[in-house]
Amino acid sequence: MTTCLVTGGAGFIGCALSSVLPEHFDRVVALDNMHPQVHESPERPAALDERVELVVGDVTSAADWDALLADVKPTVVVHLAAETGTAQSLTEATRHALVNVVGTTEMLDALVRHDALPEKVVLTSSRAVYGEGAWAAADGSLTYPGQRSDAMLEAGQWDFPGLTPTPFESSRVTPTPTSVYGSTKLAQENVLTSWCLALNVTPVLYRLQNVYGPGQSLSNPYTGIVSFFAQRAKAGEVIPVYEDGQIIRDFVYIDDVARAIVQGVLHSGANRHAYDIGSGEGTSIMRLAELIAENYGAPAPQVNGMFRNGDVRAASCDISAAEAALDWHPQVMVEEGVRRLCTFIDSVLDSRV
Numbered sequence: 395m396t397t398c399l400v401t402g403g404a405g406f407i408g409c410a411l412s413s414v415l416p417e418h419f420d421r422v423v424a425l426d427n428m429h430p431q432v433h434e435s436p437e438r439p440a441a442l443d444e445r446v447e448l449v450v451g452d453v454t455s456a457a458d459w460d461a462l463l464a465d466v467k468p469t470v471v472v473h474l475a476a477e478t479g480t481a482q483s484l485t486e487a488t489r490h491a492l493v494n495v496v497g498t499t500e501m502l503d504a505l506v507r508h509d510a511l512p513e514k515v516v517l518t519s520s521r522a523v524y525g526e527g528a529w530a531a532a533d534g535s536l537t538y539p540g541q542r543s544d545a546m547l548e549a550g551q552w553d554f555p556g557l558t559p560t561p562f563e564s565s566r567v568t569p570t571p572t573s574v575y576g577s578t579k580l581a582q583e584n585v586l587t588s589w590c591l592a593l594n595v596t597p598v599l600y601r602l603q604n605v606y607g608p609g610q611s612l613s614n615p616y617t618g619i620v621s622f623f624a625q626r627a628k629a630g631e632v633i634p635v636y637e638d639g640q641i642i643r644d645f646v647y648i649d650d651v652a653r654a655i656v657q658g659v660l661h662s663g664a665n666r667h668a669y670d671i672g673s674g675e676g677t678s679i680m681r682l683a684e685l686i687a688e689n690y691g692a693p694a695p696q697v698n699g700m701f702r703n704g705d706v707r708a709a710s711c712d713i714s715a716a717e718a719a720l721d722w723h724p725q726v727m728v729e730e731g732v733r734r735l736c737t738f739i740d741s742v743l744d745s746r747v
């Protein structure tokens with residue numbers, strides 16, 4: 395009997411995986427604490443496929459792991475459970491470290507304690523591990539500019555003078571996280587990889603860019619700029635755009651992420667490097683805001699010059715290694731994905747009035 399255990403399996407990405415994994419495993423179990431910041435209600439989410447068994451429990455609790463693993467012997471673990479608030483992690487560092495790092499070590503200890511080593515553990519890490527990543531000088535040489543200082547931002551100096559950003563790629567760009575969240579995700583990667591390689595378990599690491607699409611939480615104020623913008627535009631308001639509007643992100647559609655993860659679950663072998671998962675295209679925040687405003691016939695977005703400490707200026711990735719290794723290609727680019735997200739938001743919000 396094959397079993398897939400998905401921690402954080404009732405969340406955005408977990409629900410998207412839930413209709414596919416039961417086609418490949420005899421049993422699929424989601425362990426999730428139904429975090430109130432993510433879930434408006436503690437009820438089982440409608441989007442979680444009915445073939446998935448939901449066990450309500452906390453990855454930081456050894457007792458919850460003992461209760462689960464007495465019954466569940468996973469063939470593959472997909473480890474999604476995490477605290478994900480990048481800005482929030484500055485003021486709630488302990489909570490992020492506890493769930494992301496200690497939650498991972500509690501899981502690994504429990505798997506050993508119950509003699510339940512899986513064949514493979516798939517981890518969804520984040521582009522946040524790169525921080526600002528590597529920027530190129532005029533002569534083509536790469537440099538790591540680090541974090542933008544408060545003084546730079548106060549002066550409206552958004553970019554690093556004389557440098558241009560380069561796409562993240564795990565074999566070329568060394569992680570230099572600039573948030574507590576990013577640091578905990580990097581620690582998760584390192585802990586998991588060391589453990590897996592020592593115990594002959596295959597680690598599969600993904601560094602996801604900004605995932606968006608139908609099913610994402612509309613109530614969590616700490617994640618999801620796409621849904622925040624869409625809700626403003628739907629209300630007929632001007633979308634406020636930070637800095638000069640030229641912050642770059644790679645928005646990757648939820649179904650493309652789910653397909654990439656399933657490919658890793660089913661087909662990938664051990665790989666020293668993490669897979670960078672994005673759409674492969676950088677999009678400015680202004681472009682995103684314009685797409686959303688056009689979709690709703692809302693007023694033109696406006697740059698407001700405000701900024702958030704710790705936001706990275708440019709985040710996009712080179713997906714060619716992931717495409718080759720996983721036989722996977724993103725299919726939904728941002729124009730179409732935004733349209734689908736807005737349709738989802740309309741269906742959720744219009745049903746409430």
Ligand SMILES: NC(=O)c1ccc[n+]([C@@H]2O[C@H](COP(=O)([O-])OP(=O)(O)OC[C@H]3O[C@@H](n4cnc5c(N)ncnc54)[C@H](O)[C@@H]3O)[C@@H](O)[C@H]2O)c1
Pocket residue numbers: 401402403404405406407408425426427428429430432433451452453454473474475476477478493497518519520521601602603604605606611
């Ligand atoms: N969505 C993105 O843009 C994005 C980008 C990069 C990386 N990731 C990573 O992907 C993973 C899943 O993200 P998501 O977008 O589905 O987030 P999400 O918040 O929708 O889902 C996370 C799930 O984990 C659960 N959870 C939180 N703390 C828990 C705990 N202590 N014990 C058990 N369950 C707990 C939550 O209830 C939620 O259902 C995370 O590891 C995140 O770091 C997401």
